[in-house]
């Protein structure tokens with residue numbers, strides 16, 4: 723992807739990595755370039771910029787590394803791009819997934835604590851959501867491009883921030899046990915014998931239970947029946963690029 727489509731109204735001059743460099747990284751991480759990558763890169767760059775975080779991954783200076791926790795409200799293409807830009811990873815507990823099906827993310831600045839509520843620290847954060855009207859703006863800009871993904875890919879590079887996103891400053895409580903790097907005791911469920919981390923156990927009738935044993939009705943899985951066991955599926959995953967949100 724060339725850099726011929728310059729970003730018009732937003733200057734990322736303080737940002738260590740350029741839009742195009744981040745987009746290439748996002749494409750590699752995600753497996754393809756799509757409208758969601760472009761939207762996600764711009765959304766996350768805006769979040770970092772609003773918080774004054776120049777170098778979230780600590781590529782040049784370590785001062786901003788580990789300063790961010792990012793809540794993401796959708797598991798779609800843009801989610802991967804947000805992880806690439808911020809350096810936040812689910813496996814480092816720096817991404818908190820809230821499955822709300824919304825193209826929105828909240829960037830929490832751990833270096834900006836507000837007054838705590840009880841034992842839970844609260845941090846200043848910026849929540850950014852993609853505007854529903856951005857899809858219409860893409861249609862307005864490129865009415866002759868039939869393919870929605872192509873149409874949005876072009877438009878989302880060019881549209882000014884105010885036409886793509888809404889922004890709100892918010893306060894986000896994060897309990898110490900939810901923080902990256904929290905060291906928890908390891909406890910064993912007395913029913914299934916599996917280990918439980920991060921204080922996720924339930925105490926009931928003098929017993930320690932994991933979530934699956936404490937509330938079987940909330941399990942996301944059930945044991946296979948004999949019939950199901952003998953059935954095999956050869957369906958593969960769908961990987962074609964989709965329009966963003």
Ligand SMILES: [Zn+2]
Nearest residue numbers: 756758799964
């Ligand atoms: Zn995608």
Ligand SMILES: [Zn+2]
Nearest residue numbers: 911914932935
């Ligand atoms: Zn259990």
